Structures are given as C-alpha cells and as structure tokens.
Amino acid sequence: MIRIAAVGDIHLGTDSPGSFAPCLAGIGDLADVLLIAGDLTQHGSVAEAEVVAGELAGAEIPVIAVLGNHDHHGDQSDQVVKVLAQAGVRTLEGEGMVLRVGDICLGVAGAKGFGGGFAGASGSDFGEPLMKAFVRHSKEVSAALRNALDALECDIRVALTHYSPVPDTLAGERPEIFPFLGSYHLAEAVDGGRAQLALHGHAHGGSEKGRTAGGVPVRNVARPVIGRAFALYEVGTHDACCS
Template identity: 60%
Template sequence: MKAEGHIEYRIQHLRDRLAREDIAELGVRVETRGPAAHVWGSVTSPDCRAAVLRIAEEELAGVPWHADLTVSCHNPPDHRGAVVIRVAAVGDIHLSPGDEGTLRPAFETLGDCADLLLLAGDLTRHGTPAEAQVVAGEVAGLPVPVVAVLGNHDYQSDQEAAVTRELVRAGVHVLEGNGVLLDVGGARVGVAGTKGFGGGFAGRCASEFGEPEMKSFVRYTRRCADDLGRALGELREAGSTALIALTHFSPVPDTLAGEPLEIYPFLGSYLLAEAMDREGADLAVHGHAHMGTEHGMTAGGVRVRNVAMPVIDRAFAVYHLGRSSSNDERPDEHRK
C-alpha cells in the first residue's frame, strides 16, 4: 500500500472509531495535511481531550500525526463541568388525519429531557394541508423550540408552501436554505436546514454532464448544499456556539447501510457533507432512509445521525452536544 493510501486508511479508521466511542466529541476533525495526519478541533473538557488523544495514538500508530485540540467551554457547565445541549430529533413520522395524538404525549415530555426538537422531513404522507394540520397539532405549544425541514413526501401534492404555512402557524421554524439562531440552556444554538436531494456519493455519483435533465438534477442538489453551507456560515458569524445541520436527504453513505445499494444515489449526496465540513457543523441530523443505520460521520469528522422513526424506533432520540460522558440518550419511555 502506498504511503498516502496507508495514511488515508488509518485516518478513516480513526474517524470510524471516534464515531463509535462514547466520548461525545462532536467538534473533532481528522484530516491529511501533507505527509501527516492532523487531529484538531475544540473539546469540552481535559478528560475528553485525553480520550481523543489516546484513541488517535492507538489508531495512528506508525503514522506521522499531530494534534491541535483546545479545551473550551462557552456555555454554562453542568454539575460535571461540561456543556450540555440536549437535541431531540425525529424524522419520517408520516402523519395524516386519524393520527392525532400519536406523538403528542411523548413530545410533551421534551421539557424534561431536551432543549430543542428537530423534525427531519417527511412529516406527512402526501404533503397536503390537512396532513400538515395534524403535524401542527402534535407540536404546537411544546415546551421547547421546534425546527423542521420538509421531505420528499411533503412535496408530493405540490402544496409544500401550504404545508409550511400550517407548521409556521404552530410556531415551528421551517427551514429551506436558511437558518435560525436559538437561545437554549444558556447557549446560542444555530440550526441550518435544507431538504437536500440525491445524486450519490464520492466515486459513485451523478455529474453535471449530458442531458439537460441530468444537469438540472445535480444542479438542484448543489444549490441545496450551497444554501446549507451559506446558512451555516452566517450562523457561525452571528455568534452560534453550536452548529447543527438539519436535512432530509443523507450527507453520507454510512447511515444508509441496510438500504439497497442501488438506491443510494436517490437517498442523499456527498455535496451536503462537503458543505457541513467546510463550515464546521457540530452535528448533522437527517431522515429519509427507513432501512438505514443511525450513526455515521462525514470525511471531515462531523457526526451524522439518521433519525428516521423506523431507524430510531421511538418518538424521538436525544443527542448531547458537549457532554463529557454518553453522547446519545434514547429513553425507552419515548417509544411511539
């Protein structure tokens, strides 16, 4: 194996290990810089920094590498001395008339376990205003802010604007190529969102070449990714202490594992991940892949979570940004 290939292989192993480890370091990046690996970013405690360095030393043995990890704590700490932002998320709830009250009891407990709720698209079955009213009834007046993107099902009836209006009336922040800055738990959390689109992943993806229809397909995905990146950058400049990217389509193939390989190009695009890596998102949340896998990571080290309800198998999952112990909390009492 060539030296550069060996380094990339070891770096990918390190990224995978960090994605699996129970250390909640959502701000760590691993990159190749010249002949060496570079581990950098901001961590929330000395213990977490030590854990990252220990794992890097194990996975990069025999490979030149250096680290630039700073310990920072911008927000009020919890009793263990670490910042905690509790992010509840779910997608693909597919509600319609007759489903009233299905999720409301679980959502009403959010004030006890989360600081905000993210809805990762496919909130309705066929994208009608009547279905959107059911969704609105489930989330109106909740004790935490609610942020959503639409999914492909929400576009099915060509009434996505009406669907959006129903959700906005219920107090939901509905994003498409823009972001919202929320003051929660003493922290400023920025959420940038887009539905996203397909196209595939690096090495096996569509390109802007050939027929007008193919070029239009890829350009639409690129526009979604560019808008997402722009929104993330604006939130960072506005003083966000934590950046979350919310999409319906997946930014990585990792969280599609379990889906047929043949449909990967229709489930997401690497362009979304590039935008997240470029702007330094701390967490990425998506839905769409009902048969996929919950955990993944971008090439730049952004943790990705597939929160499609068939995947998480409950009313919502809770992820902790900046927690010094467990990253994911998914209480059984929140099962649908």
C-alpha cells in the same frame, strides 16, 4: 451542553390525530429543542399539515423542521410551511436560526437536500438537460446549506436535512438506491460550514450513526431507524455529539 431531541419521517396523515402529541409529553425535561428531519406528512397536503400542526402545537420546547420529499409530493409545500408556522414550528430551507439556551447559542441550519450519490458512484451535471437539472439542484441546495451554516453566529452549529450527507447511515438500504437517498455535496457543506452535528432522515432501512470525511458526527433519525418517538443527543461547545 445542549440537549437535542430529533426525529424524522413521522409521516402523519389525516387519520393520525392524537398519535404523536402524547409522545412529546415531558419532552421539556429531556431536551432543549426538537428537530424534525423531514417527511412530517404522508402526501404533503394541507389537511395533513394541519394534523401535524395540531400534534406539535403543545410541544414544551422550540420545534425546528425541514421538509422532506413526502412533504413536497402534493405541490403545496408553501402552504404546509404556513400551517406549521401557525403552530410555532419554524421550517428551514437554506436558512438558519439561533436559539439561546442558558448561556449557549445554538445555531441550526436546514435544507431538504437532494440525491446525487457519493464518491465513486455519483451523478454529474453532464448530458441530458434532465440529468443536468437533477445534479444542479443537489449542488444548489447543498450550497444553500453551507451558506446558512456560514451565516450563523453561535456557539454550536447543527445541520438539519432530510437527505443523507454520507453513505454510512444508509447501510441496510439497497446500495442501488443510495444516489436517491443523499449526496456527498451535503457532506461538503457540513464540513465546510463547521457543523458539530448533522441530522437527517429519509433512509428508513438505514443505520443511525455515521461521520463525514471531516469528522462531523452524522445521525439518521428516521423514526423507523431510531425505533422510538425521538432520539436524544448532547452537544457541547467543543465536543462531538454524544447519544
């Protein structure tokens, strides 16, 4: 059994030193890995990334993250990733990595994801170039997630994104903004890539639990949703996740 601590949308700013590190005290007794589902910063600046790095540097377990839309806002995402790496945080974008926990190999594939909507209310790559580019990007990042999942050689696969793969975990948000909170293309990647758990953030007003059409448990771990420093999930080699 793998124990996963997960949170998204911690939104640390330059005024946040000392605000998150205390929440991680003793996390090694509770979890084997910490997964962060994007929006680590407020505005995606290097200065904010340095604060995040300082808060995560003392984590007792491996930390894996994806970036969110806030982390891209300052057009410094490459620098943000480098700063986080200096603190030992591995940031994934269309990539995967494998951790060995005892005799089990955990594979995590990560991508920011993007919007686009869900069945019956989704955008299509037709019409204006800007609309085509919007939907094309959603399809491309979803395809990259699928490829990363497929490439994992492991016992357990987890998909980590910022945007949601299903509408279930958006319940509570205004339906009009669902297309900007996630995309069904991500769910297709999760199902096709044989993930056993999908984690995302972004939807602060959403709900924690959902499921893909293929039956994969989906969890919205945005901090305002889970209401605590991190949520804990257990995943076995053949079992669905248990919270």
